[in-house]
Amino acid sequence: MEEKGISQVVIGRLPRYFRYLGELKDEGIERISSQDLSELMKVTASQIRQDFNNFGGFGQQGYGYNVEYLYNEIGKILGLDRRHNFIIIGAGNLGQALGNYINFERRGFIFKGMFDCNPQLAGKEIRGVKVMSMENLELFLRENDIDIAVLTIPKAGAVEVAEKLVQNGVRAIWNFAHVDLNVPKGIQVENVHLSDSLMKLSYNISRYMKEQENI
Amino acid sequence: MEEKGISQVVIGRLPRYFRYLGELKDEGIERISSQDLSELMKVTASQIRQDFNNFGGFGQQGYGYNVEYLYNEIGKILGLDRRHNFIIIGAGNLGQALGNYINFERRGFIFKGMFDCNPQLAGKEIRGVKVMSMENLELFLRENDIDIAVLTIPKAGAVEVAEKLVQNGVRAIWNFAHVDLNVPKGIQVENVHLSDSLMKLSYNISRYMKEQENI
Numbered sequence: 001m002e003e004k005g006i007s008q009v010v011i012g013r014l015p016r017y018f019r020y021l022g023e024l025k026d027e028g029i030e031r032i033s034s035q036d037l038s039e040l041m042k043v044t045a046s047q048i049r050q051d052f053n054n055f056g057g058f059g060q061q062g063y064g065y066n067v068e069y070l071y072n073e074i075g076k077i078l079g080l081d082r083r084h085n086f087i088i089i090g091a092g093n094l095g096q097a098l099g100n101y102i103n104f105e106r107r108g109f110i111f112k113g114m115f116d117c118n119p120q121l122a123g124k125e126i127r128g129v130k131v132m133s134m135e136n137l138e139l140f141l142r143e144n145d146i147d148i149a150v151l152t153i154p155k156a157g158a159v160e161v162a163e164k165l166v167q168n169g170v171r172a173i174w175n176f177a178h179v180d181l182n183v184p185k186g187i188q189v190e191n192v193h194l195s196d197s198l199m200k201l202s203y204n205i206s207r208y209m210k211e212q213e214n215i
Numbered sequence: 216m217e218e219k220g221i222s223q224v225v226i227g228r229l230p231r232y233f234r235y236l237g238e239l240k241d242e243g244i245e246r247i248s249s250q251d252l253s254e255l256m257k258v259t260a261s262q263i264r265q266d267f268n269n270f271g272g273f274g275q276q277g278y279g280y281n282v283e284y285l286y287n288e289i290g291k292i293l294g295l296d297r298r299h300n301f302i303i304i305g306a307g308n309l310g311q312a313l314g315n316y317i318n319f320e321r322r323g324f325i326f327k328g329m330f331d332c333n334p335q336l337a338g339k340e341i342r343g344v345k346v347m348s349m350e351n352l353e354l355f356l357r358e359n360d361i362d363i364a365v366l367t368i369p370k371a372g373a374v375e376v377a378e379k380l381v382q383n384g385v386r387a388i389w390n391f392a393h394v395d396l397n398v399p400k401g402i403q404v405e406n407v408h409l410s411d412s413l414m415k416l417s418y419n420i421s422r423y424m425k426e427q428e429n430i
Binding site: 008011012014015016018019042077078079080082084092093094096097098100101103104107108109147148171172174178180186188190192193194195196197198199200201202203204205206207208212 | 223226227229230231233234257292293294295297299307308309311312313315316318319322323324362363386387389393395401403405407408409410411412413414415416417418419420421422423427
């Protein structure tokens with residue numbers, strides 16, 4: 001994957017900082033040193049400083065970080081100060097789970113529509129959003145300002161659906177289908193391949209067992 | 216995170232190789248060169264060779280890789296030649312989605328039990344597995360050989376439940392709760408923080424928009 005400027009590895013760590021800072025903020029904590037943040041998050045203080053230096057630092061040496069300021073700045077970097085409308089394609093259990101997750105709303109991700117090719121699901125309501133037929137997808141995209149499409153469908157139809165989404169102005173796909181999508185430059189894709197994650201867990205179980213056998 | 220030997224980044228790429236090789240195998244393809252695999256997977260041939268060299272190579276120079284052999288070997292490295300029994304804690308939409316996912320079974324992950332603290336869900340059946348009360352969890356773990364617990368509960372109870380799981384012999388947790396678990400050494404945890412993934416997508420949308428504005 002090509003990257004400009006800041007690496008995706010650093011970007012991948014920002015949501016975790018954001019989560020911890022949000023919790024500190026909720027607990028009423030106003031300042032935190034990189035050392036204390038390091039102990040809390042179990043990463044080195046030097047990594048924290050290096051990560052933050054990518055964005056100009058944030059900190060005042062010796063005074064630690066202002067929690068709320070840092071939380072808001074990282075939120076802005078993550079684009080959470082903008083509102084993102086999203087739709088879900090695939091109204092199965094996973095699609096419903098994501099549609100029902102109200103925390104997305106708190107972060108500015110607004111659930112606008114849900115589509116499924118199964119006629120039995122048509123009309124079903126998830127948090128006030130009715131499941132629509134896939135035939136309505138293009139018209140809906142033309143009439144609504146949708147940034148993100150969540151793909152929770154089997155891999156068989158995913159590539160074709162992704163093409164249709166992109167043709168109709170969707171600029172980002174959160175892909176849970178177990179296939180790599182081939183989208184034009186400028187279209188953002190974030191893959192959540194659940195099986196891959198489970199296999200990684202399985203590898204780590206095996207490795208640990210082998211280590212124990214060798215002791 | 217501490218790693219022994221092979222880095223988690225390399226391990227993280229193995230499931231994707233496994234997926235592509237499985238598809239090639241299903242298409243009846245017997246051999247593939249690292250160059251062709253590279254084009255298919257959109258990674259460099261040198262990365263493929265480097266990754267495979269961590270496990271002793273696999274390939275015959277000039278003849279390419281034997282697809283089925285490579286598929287089986289990577290499967291073994293991933294521990295997919297062993298059977299893993301798993302339970303799901305949290306029978307909401309996400310838990311149900313994972314319980315219903317039959318592909319896990321094909322990979323040797325066997326769905327054995329499901330637990331929820333909501334009495335209204337008790338007795339509900341997901342693929343022949345009845346949802347049990349959390350009160351039955353410890354007894355169930357003592358009487359069954361469970362490797363993996365999937366945590367699909369809100370973050371509030373997750374740390375406490377994880378402790379109980381570990382005390383009763385669970386050696387791996389697939390954690391969807393939006394909190395970092397603090398488990399003893401030797402217990403494997405794989406986190407799927409869905410909000411983090413969505414924020415990364417949001418970052419990439421913002422970055423792309425800013426790039427476009429600056430052109």
